Amino acid sequence: MPTKKQRRRQQKLRRHEWEEVWVDEEGREIEVDEPPAPAKPRKTEAAKARPAQRGGGRRVVRPAPPPSWRRVAKRGAILAPLFFIAVFYLQKQGDRNVATAALTTIWMMGLFLPFSYLMDRTIYRRAQRARGLDPEPTKKR
Numbered sequence: 001m002p003t004k005k006q007r008r009r010q011q012k013l014r015r016h017e018w019e020e021v022w023v024d025e026e027g028r029e030i031e032v033d034e035p036p037a038p039a040k041p042r043k044t045e046a047a048k049a050r051p052a053q054r055g056g057g058r059r060v061v062r063p064a065p066p067p068s069w070r071r072v073a074k075r076g077a078i079l080a081p082l083f084f085i086a087v088f089y090l091q092k093q094g095d096r097n098v099a100t101a102a103l104t105t106i107w108m109m110g111l112f113l114p115f116s117y118l119m120d121r122t123i124y125r126r127a128q129r130a131r132g133l134d135p136e137p138t139k140k141r
Contacts, residue, residue, distance in 0.1 A: 064127035067120035076113050083108050 002010070022030045065071075087108070088101040128134070 063131070064124045067117055067124050069117060072113055072117045072120065075116055076109055079112070080105060080109055083112075 020032045022032050024030055084101055084105040087104045088096060088098070091097070091101065
């Protein structure tokens with residue numbers, strides 16, 4: 001269903017009377033009884049290779065980068081202090097201890113980093129399959 005803004009635009013386009021006129025080589029106007037059918041734009045090879053995008057094709061989706069431990073380590077370096085602050089201030093007022101918060105943060109990072117890598121790998125493989133490419137083959141015994 002079109003939005004209010006889209007309906008207003010459509011009404012505005014219908015308000016004006018359009019007249020199709022052709023001009024010949026000598027500059028005289030020739031009225032056209034039947035408008036020519038618009039030619040369908042041909043898809044280029046690059047456009048055929050791209051998957052269809054949502055939102056009318058206006059948004060360009062970047063391809064998912066391959067997973068890397070370096071990116072996961074950077075993400076962990078950014079989130080580790082935030083985890084520490086959250087753990088420290090979520091402790092009871094009288095039981096706040098820096099060592100306990102640090103150990104809990106280390107334990108949380110031990111869970112977060114591998115999980116983050118697995119999520120990156122899952123997203124990368126899904127993007128590869130969506131583009132029609134075969135992701136890295138997994139070793140099966």
